[in-house]
Amino acid sequence: MSYAQILANAHKTSTSSGSASSGKTGAGSSADTVTLSDAARAALAEKDFASVTTDARATLDALLAAAQVTSPLKDGAVAVDLGKVDRRELYAMSINSNQKFTVDEQKAAAIELQNRFDHALAGPTAVGRVTGSIKGLYTAALAYFDGMGPEEKATAAYADQRAALEQMLNKIEADPGTLPGAVANDPIDAYMQRLAAGETGGLRDIGSVAADARATLDALYRSSGGTRPDYSDFDSRSIAAVALNSGGRFSAAESRAASAEMRSRSASALLQGLQSAGSSTDPGAFAQNVISLYGAMSPEERAAAGWSDNLYAAAVASYQSASKLGSLLGAATGSTIWSGSASGSADTGSFSLMDYL
Template structure:
């Protein structure tokens, strides 16, 4: 049998990651209740079947991925009644659910199957995904004054790339830059992006400073897609009951807020309940991942969650600026107390921000 251990970082989780962890844990609890144990473990061991192990070793060849990417894009364009995924140089098509390898095939014009607009659209979507993965850690960095969390999150993001991306020169150079920056930050916590060439975090920070990140699709466009999805559901099921299990949080928020005024009271109410349920599960997961007796870690996770959400997601989840302010205050209090305890005991085990580091706000 094969066991796979999974562990969770407390300082680099994004909203989407914590939501995914919460949903995965909930599903595992439903299908495989844990046996009673006298001790707690920081990892979850999952026994894989022979079929699952075979699936892990089976990777589609890139030609197949490319063919499927063309078919995926054709269907999305047809469903949206569009001939191009761009409008005025911006995304007009929702590519959020497209497989990453398929996006890479589009962006590199694999087998010469994609137009210039389609290549640009895929590149924009890939860039947006990276920026979204950095949003939570950036929010934490603004409070803690440390950029380490961004580099931890960026490495995880790069490690999840497909084999074709990992074979590119850009991947090799940028991942090496991330590793070198982490080494420099370990030696000198005040090190900021820009210390080494090819650093993708430095490029992200430049876009952030220029106001070129954090621009999701217009919520009314998202609501239009959500309306079409629900209509298709009703046509298939015939019961008229909304199923939000496959909706991402922004699509769900568009319904909960009735962003285009085309959702029924029942659809809005059930979407609001689902949104609050998901955000509650994310908060619970962030508390568990921080660990018992780690208020600073929990506060960081809440800050990361808040920072990774769009304003519409926050509104639908009922997360006000007061929640963010409370999380910041709790982090600062816990860090100050940890620092005082460390001074009193001569120990560095109480947590808190890296000493002597410059704030990201100063950097920007």
Template sequence: MTTIGAYSPSLLNSASQGYAATAQPSLAQTLNEQETGSTPFSSTNVTLSDAAKNYLASMQDTAATTDTTPATLAANARKWFDAQYKSLGISSAMLDGQVAVDFSSQSRATLSAVASNASGLFSSDESKAAASEMQARFNNAMASHVVIARHTGDYASLYQAASDYLNQASDGEKATATWKAQSLAVATGLSAAKAGFGKAPDTGDANDPVAALLNTQGSGITKLGSDATTSQVASNARAMLDDQIGKARDKGSALVFNSLQSGQKVDFTNFDNRSLATIVLNPDSTFSNDEIYAAKQELNQRTRMSMYNALFPASNGKSDSSQTGALGLMQTYNGMSAEEKSVLGVTDATTNRVLASYKTQQSVQNTLASYL
């Protein structure tokens, strides 16, 4: 058994005053001193078993001798992938174009080894998944810097942060072709950003991770299901607009909401009608008057086209409204979200009138048919 002496308060004070600059002994040295009785202090003793002593010593030995070469990381990652596939019941790291394994426990150095296919142990999907995770981690690290750059126009600081991040890589990652290409692209971007304040530099380099981040759709933008709440739709629409605002700033411009303004015109292509109606309703008071006006104009235009096509489904306006047109109009109303109906003033009375008209047309046609 080995004992470790506990210092008394007075001795601790003396030690802190007289040996403040002295390096602390290692665990192995402390254990050895206790075993040989060489320590000059004596006090209450705490007893460690041989198993405990060996465990603590092994922790230092492991930390000092861990092999982090790409080959070793690759071998360990291969075992990890195989275990993941077995436990998850899958056979690939990518499913439906999405990463299907959780890389959160894997180090950046390991991801680099997989992405670069160290030792030729990984499939293309595994390397692609690892590369995607590396880009995601880079994006997360740069997120706050992107916000600052877009509000201040200081894109040089963003590229400097990217350079610092890349330089924190392991020696194994720095030896890869990907790291070298990204490092060169970031250095070029940093130089260009310093020379031109106010907008993101156009490096024209596909290896530029900053440009890839700035051109990526905002992380808050998702495709919502029909069960999403109005507040969730509003939050998503806000994120979609903010994404356009950010990209306009990257170009040294501003997002504008009517053709008379100078700047980058808002694009509602990816906004569904429910999102447009929710912007108009502005339930969480997060949209500006310009945004509300533009959304209302877009929604009105879409609704007019939808109703026209419902009334004249195949005739391109060359014939009168018919039974088929009335039915199409009812289907249009029924397909509207509650937010759309609220903005457009579509009520139960509206749909009831269309239904009554449809029934009248059907009755008249049936009556006329009986005389033929």
């Protein structure tokens, strides 16, 4: 599970408002209550793609104006913060929906979409380097694909790539030594090639992130009369920029508040990882979750949260100890329930994921 996924789950748990219902009561009749699922409510609220495209144009115009630039690209890199742009809006930009977007705008949106996919795999990649198991990357990729909008899901590329992910998962179940590229159209194989070439991640310069955070804070102060900064809508890297006082742009009070928010978020993520591990039969599950969290965080986020290299090393050692203990327990009891996620892969002799990653 990636850092972003765990934080999203924590946020969903804390903000869930239960089911929505509507009823109508007349004389002599009982109330008829209809309970809607989250998916049903989302479907009711879904906009048509023409409206999404219009909103995408307005969103991008506002970002360009705020950054005082005419193009979202500079020297081939994204120069504005597209991190909070709705995924369907990004997709509309990337395909030049209704011919509303320039070539640079299309490219910037495509880069952001690629970066989001890469980020979703960052945590599972960190786990794979330690455990030798590639399955987590495919599970994360499937979750990412399932979160795409209906327009993306209607494309042939989506159908081909999602089918490849499912085929690979089936192959991995049958043979844990299967490597990416065993089937055509595998997006993990493409990701691995970018990873090997050092072309994944795509983080904006922390100075640019800090400048945006400064502007956002100033706008919040103006709208609220200068009250204590509220970081609830800030992404984690922006909070890290404030906490670390990147560029010397922030007051001591702002940095202290951002540090408290960052540590609170990381604590919530750790709690989610612990709770997730509690339902697993893998003795190294919590250590894997910590490794995934660490791998998905930027260097600035780790520094602001107080996550050192020593923490990562301890998580790796904990996983290795738990896996060894699990193997011993499995041998003693004759049960595979204790064998851990890497069992059946490290001893095959043909598995080369470590070199691959």
